[in-house]
Amino acid sequence: MESVQSNFLEDIFDSSLNLEETHMKEGFKEGYNEGLVAGREDARQLGLKLGFETGELLGFYRGCVCIWNSTIRVCISPQLQKHIREFEEWIDKYPLLDPEDESVDKKKDDLRVKFNVICASLGVVKKKLEYKGYPKVSSELDF
Template sequence: MVTRKKISGSGSMDSAGDIFDSSLNLEETHYQEGYKEGYNHGIATGKEEGREVGLKTGFETGEELGFYKGCVDVWNSAIQVDPTRFSSRIQKNIKQMQELIQKYPVMDPENETVQEIMEALRLKFRVIRAALGVKLEYNGYPKPVDIEF
């Protein structure tokens, strides 16, 4: 820390010290300005990136839920046409899958049960698929193919 002595009367040491103070504090001033700019920029871009990630994740989740709902609807339609089409065990699994879909908190993505329910849906889907002996899979939304030159 720099200490200055004030000379009585003229005060010339203070004015010379003030000139050097601005030079000595220049680095700190620029650091603080840069920090403030960076912080503000981070807040703005963080919100934007968070929104984009949220939309993408929400779309993917909705798409997967829709796929499972479509499967359940088709299986239930087949059961209505021919109630003996599937065994009672398969019908029970289809009903449980339908209940899981209805239980999924679509409007509350921060609900702690979302992962648990989604994992249960995936498992139930695999069980039904295996019991029916079908090669049905959820692959997600088609991703663009990377072309290398």
């Protein structure tokens, strides 16, 4: 009878001694699950932002190529025509649908370099043609 009573008391105290550890495990599990949800949403927002910026930049480049192609027939050297055709091919081959392609940053840099070469060859003042992205919304309205 005495051993049953001592086992019963040990069981009661075991649960209170392990209370802190139990709460830590539950808190960790809860925090981990909430972190997964928050992390997915943050990643989604970042992906949308970067995807939009990339789309804007490629659209700007595509517009420049369209203008340059319309002037090719008039007054552009064969070497510059080659640069413009390569630039257009690079835009077409940009991996828009492969978000895990690790070479996208290098390809974007290559596009910028080729764009600068073409602009310099055309004598275009880069400041006037530079892509500035979507206008930022200010917190104060200017009237």
